[in-house]
Amino acid sequence: MAEFKTNVMRILDREGVEYTAHEYPHGKEAVDGVSVAKLLGQNPEYVFKTLVTKGSKDYFVFVVPVADELDLKKCAKSVGEKSVEMIHVKDITKITGYVRGGCSPIGMKKQYKTTFHITAQDIPQIIVSAGKIGYQIDLKPVDLIRLTNGQCADIVKGQ
Template sequence: MTPAVQAAKKAGVSFQLHSYDHDPKAESYGLEAAEVLQLPPETVFKTLLALVDEQPVVAMVPVAHQLDLKCLARAHGGKKAAMCPGGKAQRLTGYVLGGISPLGQKKRLPLYLDFSAESHNPIYMSAGRRGLEIAMAPGDLLGLTGGKMVALVRD
């Protein structure tokens, strides 16, 4: 059981786990999850680490979209945002790339969830390892993480 699943269980929120055989050759972990689990891509969210004015933050956007770093910087009250280097993201969260979950991270980081999540219940995200997704209501995710719903992708 991953720290993400443990966090969800401990909080007592409703969730479902979905596992699949991860293909190491997959170009996009999130799109792979959507395809293999036969889920609409707009319901599957990738968990990204970024640095806003050098402070690490978590951003979650639908797998078929790109994170708008300017929107993230604005949402966090900063001036400049950049993607966090992979090694640093792994050290900060305790998860491997492609398996970073917003739940059960080593240290709770500010989390921003793209507002498109409010149109879907549940949303799917990594459960802490490649090939394992956790589904829950967006409100439960925000409650567990102290996150905020904001616009993070360009239309």
């Protein structure tokens, strides 16, 4: 891969966190996470997507395996809210600083409370967006959770 650095990569470098950068072919539009895992030749259980919700007053970030779907009731319970709802796609950039398909749990405009699906604790690597469509980073889950002041909870449907 070329020596291209996203802001996420610069943050990881500054924090001394080891990571591997991956690039995948793309157009201008976001590619779904399962397709990204295939393009990278990675196990989809290790590739996570970053989703942003709104509670009664605050925004919350949830990071889950790409093949899974958020359970909004479980999400709300995990952050002490009565309910949370997905933010509108048109608001992603305003809230996070990222575009749809390039949203990373690292380096948002503001650090929101971040919850990872509980499986993140048990996998050897986690792959998330590097903050730009076409780029992913691969790092130890413990480093990502620490860097985002994250917590882990059961937040997906069907488990």
